Amino acid sequence: MERPADRLERRLRAFLTALAVLALPLAVWAAGQATYSHYTQVRQTQPARLHPVTALLLTDARSGGDRPGAQSGFDALARWSDHNGQHAGVAPVRAWLHQGATATVWLDAHGTIAAPPEGRDFAATAGVAVGCGTALAGVAGAYTTRWAVGQYFERRRAARWTRERERFEPGWTARCRS
Template sequence: MATRTRCTRVRLWRWRRNPLRRRSDIIEAWILLTAGTLAVAGGLLAGLATQTAVEQDLDRQRTERQAVSAQLIEDARDKPSVSAADDDRVWAAVRWRAPDGSTHTGQTKVRPDTPAGTPATVWTDEHGHLTSKPVTHEEAQLQAALAGALAVVITSGAAVGGAFAARASLDRRRMEQWDAAWARADIRRGGKTG
């Protein structure tokens, strides 16, 4: 009958006094503690900061952009379609008045059967230049939450990746120390250990 050896695991051994504990074990313990703290706290702070910044930027865009009535100045019948994703709309030239009263022209997407002179709605910034339609409040919240989550993943991943790189460097150094110790032991025994 074979006897089984029970292996006990010592938790937090790098932090306890131990004659076998090396300086690199203490450094590794601090690296792991710092990486864990950065991954959790830094990730959350980066995520919240990113979410807030994105949401504020999208809210600012929503307040600065305004819908303006424009008039199509060319027929859209002979224009090629943009893509199926845009309901087969086409680019056509439009004219509109800016808030300061000046007249502007630009391109917007319209249905392909739209004749010249048809009214169209375009979105402009505070200077009267064409811009894209702003996202709704719900879309802004979703985009901000996704950007915040991405910031959490990137920040936490960078902290964990840095810890793995530092541990790999420490492991290489420990292996070099082991090789040197074995070489010294081999010399003391007259070269008979290898």
């Protein structure tokens, strides 16, 4: 015969397992899809706010990580022309370009250098990464909750055994001495 506490524990564990098996894939899909949709929309609106110009590199491209306050990636001093005239400035460029090479520089509506738009694959990569992170967090959360439920019931069982032993032990030890 199963005790009520054991029955409750079994049902809670079954519920948590079913929740993880049924709800977790939906949560993973929803998180990945929302991230993908967000970055797809950003990619579609960025070209409307940015416009490319061809720039001549005045210095070799170098890593931005070796200067305080610089963004990661590569940049170089570049010169370009647009409808407002000639300009020069530090622009993000592809790695390992040398002085004299040309590169595409992205400008905002005010003619200020901006970060280039995200690549086509960024939305998909971000969606998969967020989905995987959600899956890992969901599995860890479900396992931790299931473990905590087991620990709670284990402590209750141990306390009950201790109370029963304290109640019946004096009679057992007296019987064993006679």
